Amino acid sequence: MDYLRLEPSPCLLAHECVACGARFFDRRNACAACSGTSFREAELPTEGELRTFTIVSYAAPGIPVPFVAGVVDCGGTSVRANVINVVPDADHVRTGMKVRLATYVVGVDSEGTEAIGFGFEPLDGATTPADARETEPGKEQP
Amino acid sequence: MSDDGIWILGIHMTKFGKHPDKDVIDLAAEAALGALADAGVTMRDLGVLAAGNLMSMGAPTGQLLQKQIGQTGIPVYNVSNACATGATALRTVIMAIKAGECDLGLAVGVEKLAGAGLLAGGTRKQEAPTWTPQGRYGAVAPIDGRIGTETMPGVFAQIGLEYGHRYGGTSFELFARISAKNHAHSTLNPLAAYTKAMSVEEIMNDVMIAYPNTRPMCSANCDGAAAAVLVSGAKLRTLDPDQRRRAVKVSASVLTSDPWTESCQVLPDVNTLTRQAALAAYESSGVSPDDLDLVELHDCFATAELVHYDNLMLCPEGGAVDFFESGAPFRDGSLPVNVSGGLQSKGHPIAATGIANVYEICQHLRGEAGDRQIEGARVGLAHVIGLGSACGVHVLERAA
Numbered sequence: 001m002d003y004l005r006l007e008p009s010p011c012l013l014a015h016e017c018v019a020c021g022a023r024f025f026d027r028r029n030a031c032a033a034c035s036g037t038s039f040r041e042a043e044l045p046t047e048g049e050l051r052t053f054t055i056v057s058y059a060a061p062g063i064p065v066p067f068v069a070g071v072v073d074c075g076g077t078s079v080r081a082n083v084i085n086v087v088p089d090a091d092h093v094r095t096g097m098k099v100r101l102a103t104y105v106v107g108v109d110s111e112g113t114e115a116i117g118f119g120f121e122p123l124d125g126a127t128t129p130a131d132a133r134e135t136e137p138g139k140e141q142p
Numbered sequence: 143m144s145d146d147g148i149w150i151l152g153i154h155m156t157k158f159g160k161h162p163d164k165d166v167i168d169l170a171a172e173a174a175l176g177a178l179a180d181a182g183v184t185m186r187d188l189g190v191l192a193a194g195n196l197m198s199m200g201a202p203t204g205q206l207l208q209k210q211i212g213q214t215g216i217p218v219y220n221v222s223n224a225c226a227t228g229a230t231a232l233r234t235v236i237m238a239i240k241a242g243e244c245d246l247g248l249a250v251g252v253e254k255l256a257g258a259g260l261l262a263g264g265t266r267k268q269e270a271p272t273w274t275p276q277g278r279y280g281a282v283a284p285i286d287g288r289i290g291t292e293t294m295p296g297v298f299a300q301i302g303l304e305y306g307h308r309y310g311g312t313s314f315e316l317f318a319r320i321s322a323k324n325h326a327h328s329t330l331n332p333l334a335a336y337t338k339a340m341s342v343e344e345i346m347n348d349v350m351i352a353y354p355n356t357r358p359m360c361s362a363n364c365d366g367a368a369a370a371v372l373v374s375g376a377k378l379r380t381l382d383p384d385q386r387r388r389a390v391k392v393s394a395s396v397l398t399s400d401p402w403t404e405s406c407q408v409l410p411d412v413n414t415l416t417r418q419a420a421l422a423a424y425e426s427s428g429v430s431p432d433d434l435d436l437v438e439l440h441d442c443f444a445t446a447e448l449v450h451y452d453n454l455m456l457c458p459e460g461g462a463v464d465f466f467e468s469g470a471p472f473r474d475g476s477l478p479v480n481v482s483g484g485l486q487s488k489g490h491p492i493a494a495t496g497i498a499n500v501y502e503i504c505q506h507l508r509g510e511a512g513d514r515q516i517e518g519a520r521v522g523l524a525h526v527i528g529l530g531s532a533c534g535v536h537v538l539e540r541a542a
Contacts, residue, residue, distance in 0.1 A: 001280060001285075002275065002279060002280030003279065022402070023404075025407070032407070051405075052300040053300060054291065054296045054352045054355075055352065055353035056296045057352065058295070058350070058352065059286070059293060060293070063286060064287070067291075071405065078404060079408060082290060095304070095306070095307035096307060106282075109271065109273045110271040113273050117288050
């Protein structure tokens with residue numbers, strides 16, 4: 001992902017409209033909020049709060065299920081992501097839970113290049129039983 | 143609206159469900175001919191046709207329909223606006239009449255969707271042998287399932303849980319009870335795809351699609367079509383007394399798109415555009431939520447129905463759970479919602495839905511809804527949304 005920076009430590013970068021401060025993760029032709037055309041890079045906090053989620057049990061072929069999808073509020077910026085390193089059931093995931101950015105290997109291509117993906121994991125270890133590792137998406141990739 | 147107003151002169155929908163022996167044009171023709179017969183006019187009387195269809199990949203549905211039921215040379219608009227396609231077709235005809243270009247027009251919405259399975263937006267299919275960043279996000283692989291979900295059950299699940307997080311009071315069981323209401327309502331609707339009541343337990347124990355939406359809490363993909371004949375008030379006054387008596391007034395016709403909100407960049411915001419459409423509809427019609435006798439709203443998922451109680455201002459802001467718990471949206475409650483069975487049970491042939499919701503309201507306002515009639519209904523509201531994002535709201539009133 002263009003908006004995931006790995007060094008010196010992983011963080012998400014947004015395109016921030018110079019005129020109005022609206023933030024976007026994809027490249028932009030202009031700002032959806034004010035139509036401004038100047039953007040600067042803005043680093044997001046790596047901790048946030050899970051504002052909403054769902055546990056997807058039925059997805060397109062090839063997508064490992066169940067997985068937890070959600071929206072994380074990172075200091076006022078909404079980020080769409082999976083919640084990883086958590087048991088994917090309604091007893092272990094709740095809105096309002098504190099989470100932090102985490103990276104994992106999505107897969108390795110035919111030339112041996114690793115792709116790194118990101119998700120958010122619970123900040124509070126109490127919600128993460130030891131067996132949660134088995135559901136980490138990175139472990140299920142070919 | 144002009145002083146004359148716009149009226150629905152005739153309206154029809156096919157049975158929703160599986161129609162393996164009929165193609166898109168067969169279904170559109172059945173709805174169109176039914177609406178023309180209901181209106182007491184023919185293709186030769188019409189000045190405009192708008193046809194909505196989403197899944198035929200750019201085929202000129204309107205012109206293909208004309209070839210089967212009457213080519214009269216009138217302008218045809220083929221419209222596509224996600225799940226708001228039918229409402230957009232309706233509004234296209236209304237705009238043409240309001241502009242004075244003609245005084246009678248036909249709107250059709252049709253879809254063949256039985257067995258379509260899971261509908262997702264923008265999923266990248268192919269994985270290349272080597273990682274190459276692609277697209278606006280520079281992703282090296284499909285992002286659905288890795289960076290959140292793009293499937294509709296998941297998107298709307300998040301919308302429902304976000305409402306619960308903000309205002310409290312929601313639970314898996316609450317959403318299942320909303321679904322049970324609509325499945326119970328559908329038992330009185332012979333045109334519904336499913337007419338089977340389901341208990342809350344059955345709904346909760348069914349196949350989980352995207353928590354908290356189980357399969358019966360998701361809109362039912364099916365085949366179907368709906369069509370409406372619209373007429374100007376001036377023209378209506380020249381028509382037969384029986385046509386005038388059964389005509390239904392379109393007191394408001396509103397279409398909105400998503401205004402910018404911070405969070406709509408990552409999760410479609412179905413709330414702001416619906417609230418704005420509802421506000422505009424109430425303002426332009428002079429109708430308030432208290433005046434409504436019934437509502438057909440876009441319950442594409444049980445979680446969506448809850449947020450739209452609030453968005454359509456059927457309750458005070460944040461009061462959707464209380465509104466449901468009061469019994470108001472049940473057919474014997476103070477403001478029945480989705481007495482047709484809704485998208486979860488009546489079905490959701492995408493482009494037909496916007497007109498089908500209007501059909502349901504019209505049947506009640508005309509006193510022609512049969513076993514499911516809401517007695518004395520005078521004012522109703524029909525709502526649809528499509529991602530991402532369009533919202534159509536129509537307020538309808540019985541002829542005085």
